[in-house]
Amino acid sequence: MKLNSKFFVLIIVIxxxxxxxxxxxxxxxxxxxxxxxxxxxxxxxxxxxxxxFDRELIDFICQEEGFEVEWTDIPWSTIISATxxxxxxxxxxxxxxxxxxxxxxxxxxxxxxxxxHALARKDSTLTAENVFxxxxxxxxxxxxTEYKWVQxxxxxxxxxxxxxxxxxxxxxISDLETGRIQxxxxxxxxxxxxxxxxxxxxxxxxxxxxxxxxxxTPGDPYNLIPKLERGIKKAYDSGxxxxxxxxxxxxxxVEEVPYPADLQQK
Amino acid sequence: MPIxxxxxxxxKSFGNLEVLKKVSFNLEKGxxxxxxxxxxxxxxxxxxxxxxxxxxxxGSVVLDGIELTNNKTDLNEARSEIGxxxxxxxxxxxxxxxxNVSFGPLRVKGKSKKDSNDIAMEELKKxxxxxxxxxxxxxxSGGQQQRVSxxxxxxxxxxxxxxxxxxxxxxxxxxxxxxxxxxxxxxEGMTSLIVTHEMGFARSIADEAIFLENxxxxxxxxxxxxxxxxxxxxTMDFLQKISQxxxxx
Amino acid sequence: MHIFSxxxxxxxxxxxxxxxxxxxxxxxxxxxFILGMTMAMLEVFGNKIISKITSFIRKxxxxxxxxxxxxxxxxxxxxxxxxxxxxxALGLCSSAFQSQIFRGAILSIDPGQIEAAKAMGLKSxxxxxxxxxxxxMILSVGPWTNEFSSEIKDTSLxxxxxLIEIMRQARxxxxxxxxxxLAIFFFAGLIYFVLTKIGNTIFFKIEDLLWVPGFEKRRE
Numbered sequence: 082m083k084l085n086s087k088f089f090v091l092i093i094v095i096x097x098x099x100x101x102x103x104x105x106x107x108x109x110x111x112x113x114x115x116x117x118x119x120x121x122x123x124x125x126x127x128x129x130x131x132x133x134f135d136r137e138l139i140d141f142i143c144q145e146e147g148f149e150v151e152w153t154d155i156p157w158s159t160i161i162s163a164t165x166x167x168x169x170x171x172x173x174x175x176x177x178x179x180x181x182x183x184x185x186x187x188x189x190x191x192x193x194x195x196x197x198h199a200l201a202r203k204d205s206t207l208t209a210e211n212v213f214x215x216x217x218x219x220x221x222x223x224x225x226t227e228y229k230w231v232q233x234x235x236x237x238x239x240x241x242x243x244x245x246x247x248x249x250x251x252x253x254i255s256d257l258e259t260g261r262i263q264x265x266x267x268x269x270x271x272x273x274x275x276x277x278x279x280x281x282x283x284x285x286x287x288x289x290x291x292x293x294x295x296x297x298t299p300g301d302p303y304n305l306i307p308k309l310e311r312g313i314k315k316a317y318d319s320g321x322x323x324x325x326x327x328x329x330x331x332x333x334x335v336e337e338v339p340y341p342a343d344l345q346q347k
Numbered sequence: 348m349p350i351x352x353x354x355x356x357x358x359k360s361f362g363n364l365e366v367l368k369k370v371s372f373n374l375e376k377g378x379x380x381x382x383x384x385x386x387x388x389x390x391x392x393x394x395x396x397x398x399x400x401x402x403x404x405x406g407s408v409v410l411d412g413i414e415l416t417n418n419k420t421d422l423n424e425a426r427s428e429i430g431x432x433x434x435x436x437x438x439x440x441x442x443x444x445x446x447n448v449s450f451g452p453l454r455v456k457g458k459s460k461k462d463s464n465d466i467a468m469e470e471l472k473k474x475x476x477x478x479x480x481x482x483x484x485x486x487x488s489g490g491q492q493q494r495v496s497x498x499x500x501x502x503x504x505x506x507x508x509x510x511x512x513x514x515x516x517x518x519x520x521x522x523x524x525x526x527x528x529x530x531x532x533x534x535e536g537m538t539s540l541i542v543t544h545e546m547g548f549a550r551s552i553a554d555e556a557i558f559l560e561n562x563x564x565x566x567x568x569x570x571x572x573x574x575x576x577x578x579x580x581x582t583m584d585f586l587q588k589i590s591q592x593x594x595x596x
Numbered sequence: 597m598h599i600f601s602x603x604x605x606x607x608x609x610x611x612x613x614x615x616x617x618x619x620x621x622x623x624x625x626x627x628x629f630i631l632g633m634t635m636a637m638l639e640v641f642g643n644k645i646i647s648k649i650t651s652f653i654r655k656x657x658x659x660x661x662x663x664x665x666x667x668x669x670x671x672x673x674x675x676x677x678x679x680x681x682x683x684x685a686l687g688l689c690s691s692a693f694q695s696q697i698f699r700g701a702i703l704s705i706d707p708g709q710i711e712a713a714k715a716m717g718l719k720s721x722x723x724x725x726x727x728x729x730x731x732x733m734i735l736s737v738g739p740w741t742n743e744f745s746s747e748i749k750d751t752s753l754x755x756x757x758x759l760i761e762i763m764r765q766a767r768x769x770x771x772x773x774x775x776x777x778l779a780i781f782f783f784a785g786l787i788y789f790v791l792t793k794i795g796n797t798i799f800f801k802i803e804d805l806l807w808v809p810g811f812e813k814r815r816e
Contacts, residue, residue, distance in 0.1 A: 118768060118771075119767050119768060119770070119771035121771065121772065122772075125768065126760075126771075126772070127768070127772045128606075128608070128609060129608075129609060129612060132772075135665050149700035153678075153758050154758050154760060155756075155757075155758050155766065156755060156756060161669065162671075163670075163671075166673075168670065168671070183747070201774065202777045210787075249767065251767070251770050251771060251777055254779075255777045274774075275774070279774055311794055317790040378685070396713055400714060400715055414731060422717070423717040423718070423719055424717060425717070426714070426716060427714070427715030427716060427717035428717075431712065431715035431716075433708065433711070433712060435706035436707055436708075437706075437709050437711060437712035438712075439709050439712075439713075439727055440705075440706065440709065440729050440731065440808075440810045440811070441731050441734055441808050441810065441811070445807070450713075450716075451716050454718060454722055454726055455716050455717050455718050478648075478658075482809075483808050483809040483810050484810055485809040485810030486809050486810075495713075503716065507744060
C-alpha cells in the first residue's frame with residue numbers, strides 16, 4: 082500500500098539525519114565562553130565570525146595557556162545565571178564587576194575601567210545638568226550595571242525621571258532616535274560608537290566608573306581564573322594590550338593590567 | 348450431516364437486563380438457519396456471543412469441534428474461520444474495494460499480495476462487483492457496500508457466516524441485490540446463520556428457523572412449519588404483525 | 597537604498613539562521629510527533645489510570661509557556677547541546693498539541709471497522725497498524741499543517757538557549773551595521789512567511805496524495 086512504504090522511507094530519512102544534530106569535541110580542553118554577542122567593542126558577530134576586543138584577547142590567552150573556547154551566545158538576561166549554574170564556563174563580553182554578582186559567580190581580577198555616558202538625540206537640547214529631570218524617560222539595558230546605577234543613584238534618590246529597560250542596546254537607541262525616550266545611559270565604549278554611527282550624541286560623561294572583569298562558575302572547577310589573569314598580564318607585557326586598546330577603544334588610557342585584587346574588596 | 352456450530356445454554360446479561368436466557372441450538376454443515384423475533388429479543392447479541400465479540404456470561408459455543416468459549420482457545424485463529432456481515436457494512440474507509448476484500452487473506456491469513464488479490468477478485472465476481480474493484484466504499488451504494496462486505500467474509504473461506512440483519516440499513520430498492528447474493532451462497536452450501544426481518548426471504552432460504560423472544564427460543568423448526576403453522580401463539584402474533592407491516596410475500 | 601545592499605550582503609548569514617531554524621523545526625516536530633502519537637494512543641486506548649495520567653501530562657505541557665520550558669530544559673544539571681535542548685523543550689510543547697490532533701483523529705474513526713477487523717480475527721497491533729494508523733494520517737494532515745506553521749515561528753524562541761537562528765542573526769546584523777532595525781526585522785518576518793508558505797504548500801500536496809473518497813476535503 083502506498084501509505085506504508087512512504088511511512089518507512091520517512092522513518093529512515095529521519096534516523097539518518099539524527100547524527101548531524103550532535104557533534105563531537107577535540108582533544109584540547111574546550112570551555113564555553115559566554116557572551117551576549119551583540120555588544121561591541123567587546124564582541125559582535127560579523128558574517129558568522131565573533132569579532133572584537135574579547136575575541137582577540139581570548140584567542141591570545143588560549144594560545145598562551147593551552148585551551149580552546151567555544152563562543153556561546155546567551156541573552157544578557159539569563160547569562161549570569163547560566164554561568165552560576167555551570168552552563169557557561171567563562172563569562173565575558175563586557176561583564177561588569179558588582180558585589181551582588183560576586184556572590185553567585187567567581188570573578189578574575191578587573192582588567193578594564195570604563196566610564197558611563199548619557200546619550201540623547203542629536204538635535205536634543207538636553208545637557209548634563211537637566212537630562213535627569215523633568216520626568217524624562219531614561220533607558221538602559223535591563224540587568225546591566227548602567228540600569229542599576231540609574232535606579233539606585235537617580236530614581237531611588239528622588240530624581241524626577243522614568244526608568245525604562247530594554248532587552249538590547251539597539252532597541253534603546255532606536256527608540257531614542259524616534260523620540261520615545263529622552264536619554265540612554267550606556268557604557269563608554271558603546272556610547273562612543275553609537276554617537277559616531279547613529280543620530281545620537283553624548284550629553285553627559287563619566288557618570289560612574291564600571292569595572293570590567295571575566296568571571297567563571299563558582300569554585301572555578303577548571304582553574305581558569307589564574308590562566309585568565311596570567312594571560313592578561315602576558316598580553317600587557319607583550320604590548321598586545323596597548324595595540325588592542327588603540328584598535329578598539331582609542332580614547333581609553335592604557336594602564337597596567339590586571340588591576341590589583343583589592344579593587345574588588347568591600 | 349456433521350454439526351458445524353453447537354450453541355449450548357448461552358446466557359448474557361447487560362447490567363440488570365438479562366438478554367439471553369439459556370439459548371441452545373445446533374447448526375449442521377451446509378445448512379442455513381434463520382433467526383427471527385422482535386427488537387430487543389437478543390438476536391444481535393446471540394450472533395455477537397458466537398464469535399465472542401460480546402463474550403457470553405455462561406454457556407458454550409463450539410465451532411467444528413473447537414470450543415470458542417474456552418479461554419485457552421486461540422480466539423483470533425477461530426474468528427478467521429467465521430465470516431461476519433454487519434448491518435452497517437463496516438468496510439474499511441481508506442481502502443478501495445479490492446483492498447477491503449483482500450484484507451482478510453492478506454493481513455489475517457498472511458497470504459501473498461498476489462494470492463490475496465486473486466482470491467478477492469474471485470469473490471467479487473461471485474457477488475457481481477468485479478468492475479468496482481478500484482472504487483472506494485464511499486463511492487458505492489448501500490447495497491453494493493453490503494455485497495462487498497459479503498465478498499470480504501467469503502475471502503476468508505470461512506466455515507460459517509453470521510449475518511446480522513444484513514438488509515436492515517438499506518433502502519428498499521437495494522435490498523434485493525443483497526438477498527440474491529445470500530440466496531446464491533446458501534444454494535452453494537455455505538453454512539449460514541442469518542438474523543433478519545425479511546420474512547419472505549427467510550421463509551425461502553431457511554433450512555431451519557428460530558423464533559427468539561425475550562432471550563428465549565420460543566419455537567424452532569423447518570420454515571414450512573414455523574411460518575405457516577406456528578405452534579406458539581406468540582410466534583403467530585409476531586408473524587402477523589410483521590406481515591401487516593411489510594406486506595405478505 | 598543602503599538598507600537593501602546591507603540585506604543582500606548579509607544573505608549568507610540569514611541563510612545560516614534559516615538552516616538552523618529548519619533543523620530545529622524538523623527535530624522538534626519529529627520529537628513531538630512520536631511523543632504526541634504515543635500520548636494520543638495511551639489516552640484513547642489505555643486503561644483508566646494510564647489514560648488519566650496521560651491526559652494530565654498533556655494538559656500540563658499545553659499550559660506551560662515555551663520560553664519557560666526552554667529555560668527549564670537548559671538549566672537541567674547536565675551538559676546539553678543547545679540544539680538538543682531546544683528540540684526537547686519545544687518538542688514537548690508540540691507533543692501536547694500534536695497529541696490533541698491525533699486524539700481527535702482517532703476518535704473520529706468509525707469504530708465499526710475495528711469491530712469488523714476483530715471479527716475477522718485480526719490481532720490488536722495489526723488493527724492499529726493497518727486500520728487505525730493510516731486513517732489517523734489522513735485525518736491529521738490538515739490540522740497538522742497548522743501546527744507546523746506555528747512551530748516554524750516558535751523556533752525564534754530558541755535564542756534563549758544560545759541557538760543562532762533567524763532572529764539572532766538579524767540582531768547580529770543590526771548590531772554591527774548599526775543599522776535600521778525596522779527594515780531588518782521586517783526582512784526576518786518575510787523569511788518566516790516564506791518558510792511557512794513553502795511548508796504549507798508541501799503539506800497540502802501531501803494531503804492531496806493521501807486523500808481517498810470517504811474523507812472530508814479541507815479545501816477546494
